[in-house]
Amino acid sequence: MIKQILLAGGLSLAAIGGAAACDFQNEVPVKSLSAGFEAWKAVTDAMAKCGNFEAELDQEFRTKQPAAFAADPSLYQIGGVANGTLVPLMNEGTVRSLDNLVEKHGQNLTANQLIKINGEIMAIAMMVNAQHLMYREDLLSDLGISVPKTYDEVLAAAEKIKAAGVVEYPVGGTYKTGWNLAQEFVNMYLGMGGEFFGDGNEPSIENDKGVVALETMKKLTAFMDPEYLVSDSTYVQQQFQQGKIAMANLWASRAGAMDDPNESQVVGKVKMAGAPTAAERAASTLWWDGIVIAKNASDEQADAAFRVAMAGMNPDMVKANNDAAVWLIEGYEPGPLAQGVVETAQAGAVPYPASSQMGLMHTALGNGVADYLTGAKDAQTTLRDIANAYRTSAKEAGLIQ
């Protein structure tokens, strides 16, 4: 009896949900696997309105996805990916070309959303993300500091803020050892105009640009919480919200949280600007998040999955969640929170150079850069050891002969 009531309730809920936004009734069971941040939640909620859809939001998706998509039939029809996580799926050939599906159901897509590899559409982007400068507008204008455009200006501003003693630490940074720290080096090194690889995938980071990148990072750490090597994006976001820091190069997807009155004590005081530039260009990388469709699924499933995904990425969803991300979907009104990403892109930031060898380099950097910041090694030794660590794993992976 109870079961029947529950079932009936579930059905009527599904019926109401189906009527709300989706323009068709989906009959084929569709599952998706993606990361779990706010934007994905919004999109998958909208997809669920078509019915027969199950979303798995999992921050460990990157370990699951390659194996789940390699299964035949694939365990998920829709995958949520970003620059980096598309690489293993492309390498193993487990995602399908979307050319036909876009032609059939993709009328509402903009040209900017189509991720093309050798001319074939392989993924549909829904949002972009980048690390860019967030700053306490009130503090900076009180002290008469203009918004820093370069890292030299950031350091000068930090010095002034420190002297004024208005916050606990002038600068925040996502310097947690591992992925985060490596990402900061990638930002800075690309900002200096550096190149990671030479001929035959040999590492090419042992140069002056690498040294200057490391030195700049170390100079910044002098203005950070001394526990910077354990601080990730969430930690820096909380430091901002609690008014402990005045500036940070932080992910655009965290911008919305600064004005969340439930969490933040600095509502309306944090403003966005482009990532500070290093010697050559903005020291940041551009990322996109979007969807792919599994190759190991029947054409019927793929068709349904794509239609569901398109229904999820609709203007109504974007309107309801305008500040959750910098959307690429039509209907997005770029607000003040999007300014950081736009300025960063205009200042020449490049897309994150995702590839198999970059994955290995990122790991080697994540394990190696801390030794310089703690003072265990000098800059040259640090870079040499990182290059050697990369070389070892690239040889093992077969990328270097």
Place this chain on the structure above:
Amino acid sequence: MKFKTFAAFVGPSIFLMLLFIAAPLVSVFLQSFYVTQPVFETVEVETCTPGFPTQTCVTELKTQPILGEDGKVVTEVRYVGLESYRNVLEPDRAWAALSALDFNTLLTIDFWKALRFTLTFTLVTLPLVVGVGLAIAVAVNNASRLIRGPIIFVSLLPFIITPVIGALSIRWLFIGDGIMTAFLEWWLSRDIAMFAQGWTIELLMMFYRVWHVAPFAFVVFYAGLQTVNQDTLESAIIDGASRWERLRYVVIPHLMPLIVFISLIHLMDSYRVFEEIVGFSSQAHRISLQWLTYDFLTPDDSGNRSISRASASAMLTMIGIVILLVPLLRKTWRDHKGGRV
């Protein structure tokens, strides 16, 4: 007991041990001598990604695996002998540092850094766990019956908590302006950052391990204390032995087999220290051998993982445990043989 009955009882567990312990070990051992690599080709690829106001397209040379006719990546398996072990141990760098007596350089090499921490961790916590466990057991044994139950319950609590959760809760007490750090700062009136340098994290990790494991030692010792021969104790009292002398000459010799047992278990467990590294996120300052294996196995964004080096590192960890256990096992073996005569 008839052999058939014996075999019927022992057979299933031997089979399961072979299946779940021996077979994976052999497989890891073999894998450490081989590498499996995809066959790569280098091609020019044009990639178009979102940009402002229009897309940015980049054409570059990409190394990508070749897909076979079945749609799977073509791989080849190669015998590499001891190369994976060399890659983990980095003997050339280690030797150069050693012969220059430059230990700081030696300790910047991952394996040796991990070994240093793992050994310190194991050997420092061992006497502490045995000592604290014994102290609690003796104290509880002497406590009045009324409060014994609650004391036992409270002292067992740390052992019940899942290791990672325990480590995380201690981390939250101390990280940033956590409650304990705030208290220490107020008490000593100076700025304290427990997670800013290695040795404070190392201390916290050891403290956590002792806190977590001592109850186990306590339970075992407490059970052992119940079997101490009361006549011997009484005669010792009549002979005028002090409390300390009774402990030293009657109780501890009686508990010796249990102390060896606890030491064996603790050596095996703490040589595989891992939860603390993850819980305290100490990777920047301190890593352990088990964490090194885990790090090799974790796939990066592009899906690469180093199975061969992970296997080699796992084998090295096992060898390390065996070397640590040899003295204790030899002692047990000698006692065992002596007992028979």
